[in-house]
Amino acid sequence: MKPRDFSCHRYDPPTWSRRKLLESAGAGFGSLALSGLAHGEGHTGFHHLPRAKRVIFLFMHGGPSQVDTFDYKPELQKRDGEKLPYAPAKNLDPSATSQAKLLGSPWSFSQHGESGLWVSELFPEVAKHADDLCVVRSMQSKGQSHGQAVCMLHTGTDNFVRPSMGSWVSYGLGRENSDLPGFVSISPSATHGGPRNYGPAFLPAAHQATTIGRNGKLAKDANFSFLSAKSAPDIQSRKLAMLREMNREHLARTGNGEVEGMIESMEMAFRMQASAPPVITIDDESHATREMYGIGTDETDNFGRQCLLARRFAESGVRYLQVSTPNVWDQHGGLKKGHEKNALAVDKPISGLLTDLKQRGMLEDTLVVWGGEFGRTPIVQGANGRDHNPQGFCMWLAGGGVKGGVAHGETDEFGYYAVKDKVHMHDLHATILHLLGIDHLKLTYQYAGRDFRLTDVYGDVVKEIFA
């Protein structure tokens, strides 16, 4: 067989030499470090100088409304109750389109920081960081329903099974800390694609996120699976000693590289048992820090813990963190009550995270991304709700090499369709990868007859927002 230029992919036959094994395990869980490569050296490596070392993606599941949060539309307020002067989007619920009436935001907006960025009163704490925020007001995505749009956000496709963004990052850059996974998802949702949204699809399984917590909830004693020993330490170590001897003898008999890899991964497991728990517990955080994240206050305790844990993982070298709310932002009705409750739950924790990252000097190389799978319609649905709106919505980025205190792009006068400097979800993906030092056109994986990439055949890097 003649050598192929994509020999690092799975189509190459397994040779099970030690080196080969480590490669085929896809830099999985410690194998890079074990292989003697420098920590942080990745699979494909950097294509250019990275501006960010890691990403914390604050996922607002359900789809927060742009016109009630970071996209101020005076015209919408003024014409509350009037008929939308153009056609609503396709495939909306008829309870929204049959009336097509504008619904002004129930919240007032004001300008914040030196930059004068507009933020609604839903986010008083985050607003204090206005000069660090880069609000993209012209987001567009695909998928009129949650399932499609959530998968679009996390995996770059609304209907196929593809690797998630964190898996691509893990595949592309490998891990920074050999004792911890490269991609962690904190309290991911089981619905709307569930693990698909943090899964590796056809990438090597090692690039799947390691999860902690579930469905937006983080138990106080949340832990990685199977990390706690079931036997007393002396019993465990006695057994491990015999296991090591047996395995070494087996290796000597077989000379098998795969067996060797298994032995090494076992060693890694033993080390993880010691190194992971200190990262997961927040016992050593000061009262002031907990308070800053809203931990200890009923409304903010859960998301505060998620954010604080995200910072601890980020600090320990995890490259990609997904932090999810439960699927609560979906206000087809009861907009006021719902959005108020949801914003309250995350506002202080997010503010705390930004403050904390900043004071530790981590914000400059940590990219924080905030947003939902889509926005919501400026027209009313039913009596007091808004339907899904992938046609135009906003997300914001902070730190990690993006400009602060700016708004990029525009929606129309009512905040319905993105019209200026549109940023498609594919573009956001390309941009995030770029900030991490990856060229989205070059990060590819061959599967089922072609090269795949996160951005499919799309994606333009939004360089305008770079600091």
Add this chain to the structure above:
Amino acid sequence: MRCFLQVVALIWVAGYVSISEAKEGFAFFEEKVRPILVTHCYECHSEEAGKRKGGLWLDRKDGWVHGGDAGPSLVPGDPGESLLVESIRYSDTDLQMPPKSRLSSEDVQILEKWVAVGAPDPRDEALVGAVRKEPIDFEKARTKWAYRSHQEPIVPTGFQSNEVLDPLDLFLLSDWKKSGFSPSEAEGPLALIRRVHYDLTGLPPTVEEIEAFSRDPSRRHYTALVDELLSRPGFGEKWGRHWLDVVRYADSNGGDRNFTFYQAWRYRNWVIDAFNRDTSYYDFIRNQLAGDLLSADSPEEERQQIIAATFLSLGPKMLTERDKEKLWMDTADEQLDTFGRAFLGLTIGCARCHDHKFDPISQEDYYAMAGIFRSTEVVTGTRNGCVNVASWIERPLPIANGDGKETREMVERLELAMRLTVEKSFMKKAGGKVALGDLPLAGVIYDDADAELVGEWKPSTISTNRFGAGYVHDDQKRKGKNEAIFRGSLPESGEYEVRVAYSSGQNRASNVPICITAEDGMHEVLLDETKPPSIGGLFEPIGRFTFEKGADCQVTIRSEGTGARYVIVDAVQFIAVSDIKRESMALAAINEEGLAPLHRMNEGELKKELNRLIEALKDAEVAMAPRDARDADDCHLRVRGDVSQKGAKIPRNFLQVLHEGAPPEIEDGASGRVQLADWIVSKDNALLDRVIVNRIWHHLFGRGIVASVDNFGRLGSGVTHPELLEHLAASFRESGGSMKGMIRRLVLSEAYQLSSNASPEMMSLDPANAHFARQNRRRLSAEEIRDSILFLAAELDREPGMATANRFGVDLDKPMLFATEKKRTVYLPVARNNPATELAIFDAANPDLVSGRRSQTTVPTQALYLLNSDFLHARAAALGKMAISKAEKPGDEIQWLYLTLLGRAPNPVESRRAMGLVADLSGGSEEKEDLAAGCGHLAHVLLASTEFLYLD
């Protein structure tokens, strides 16, 4: 300027261009048009930028003349028909250019004018590089090894052997001779019996079986052992699982809503059974593609065939997709992609948006095949009462004694309930009316109160024969000035009958003009209100029109030209033509007692009924099989795969590279699956045989002759032993497609029985073992690890599992914990998006994807699971107790544990070490209980060892 442009326009329209006028047109282009194109379009559509998005050049005239993937970009002189103009107007949300920001209205006007005056364009660069790429040369492609018909390669001769060698060994011997390789030794009996037990049944041999084979490892005994293993039910359980990997089997939907597939297990058990009965591979495949359509000799056979067709329904679907046409096309895509990779090793899915970049599969091929799957109905109605959440087709199963009427009625009732739920919910949301008194009318109805009344209309309740609270009339006045406009919105695209309600009478107008705005434009009809309406005395059909889902549809009733007579306006009904029969049955049954109560239910009641029926049917004799769709037809090519961008209609056909003849004849109303099934198993299609033979080889030798078992295309791994593969494929065809026969043959070969150890020299000559000069060592699969541990601890429940997923509830989103399950793993529910941890960490197949070859990873979580899971702790402790109870003298327990768990006795050093561990961990106590605990720890160490986890 305006004056000039009008002049130019006239001249261009007249088709007469003088040189000087053309020059003025060019001047306009240079001054106004070119700067816009350069600034806003060249970035993605010019040679200079090296980009030709959508296949379109805009830096030369020929670029827009030829156009991109969607066809010519503009029609000179007709802005309204020009894609370019449409896109810059931003009026269609699917086609907006430039994509990032719309042009200023001045720029849009300039380009509109430019097109209107005939698009003068002096840029005459040739279309080099912009011409469409070479069409696929199917003639040439058909000669490639993968696509050609069966070959009969000559079996090598001239090798000395004591045994009569299988030709497959001769092919390999010839390869080794050529390469100068020496094969490994034959495997010893201990390793061989463990290997063959696992490979054929997925379970280890018992101590007694090991001892018996060690006493007589003769060829005769080995053959008898193989035959015995092939007859065990465990064979189907092991090999059925291989097939389930390939067909992305799961017990839940995954996608966006993870609903439990209550009936999928029937297919799983059918697969296991098919392996055990050694069903011909060709019947096996035909039934999965079209079992529901093929004739059967008995109700039992019919039943099995319908279950087999579940293959088509099993895929993950985005059930909440609101655009139902997209949902249908995506479902067809998933089926076609799975079909291609599973049966043919071809990535047909790659041709959805454009011709396959590497393999001879054109985009036309894709849509010719997609038409067959698009004509198959898989998704329908609503699963949970929400109109945006689709469900799937279920079919009642025939029962031998002819019973089953009740189930059949329930299935029909469920479908009606789903349909009415969608309709009523939509009707309410769209502002239509539901309450119909005693008339169970279908469709969407708008009352006069919903209409926009222009002019003066008088409300009335004089006639009791009316819809809703009342109706209106024009009092015979203001003729020509009155209008009643009904604006509607419909739940699905398609053909509808439009009906109007009025109270008839001799003083009514006989020529009421009614305008209908449908998808294809405006239609006008005249209505005679002197005649009584024909449907229930209330509604009169006025014609059938096609409407688009969600788009505005409008019916305007006017009074113009109606003379001195009354024009009555009461209501308008839109009913899908396909629903008319159902409605008339409901109307006919209206007076029968106890019938058709569904029609009178409100939304809440319907939802409750729907859930009741789903619950009642989950354990009923029902299969999750599809049926041919009502609108079975050829489908349109979709430009760049975009469902909304329709290209030409493509006649249904098979892949041209494998099928030279004319397209199949498909009778009206049929999907073409029967023809597809017959074609794919036809003897000329050698690819089908190559792919399955290679899959079998892969499982027995650790890698395929084509290592990329799901991809025989150019980007696959290629074939290492083409003649060997040809030989096996041809003999498989001759055998009539006996999978068991092929498995038996490979297992009895000398090559299969080679040791997995090799000399250092051979290891370095062929590290990847591409020449099969030794066996490949493999790790046990996730299923084998779990099943073995249960089996060894004497806890494995050998009875087949049935509907094991059903007790988990309506969806499989809760954590899957199998720690207390006792069935073989193949029978446990496979939850998409939510795999059981113990299986996922050992690389169980991802049920979203075709997984002919599982990925294999080595991650610390595996070790953590082996060390710290409750499951292993409990089983190890049980094994410790068993060891002590079997021991007659000290040391027996160690012997027994090694023999049982590792298939061999310990050597003296190992014995001493093991005894040391047991002594230490039983605290030096001689009590049986303490010793058992110590032995439990030893068992745990053995189960976590690489020796246990790997198969030599």
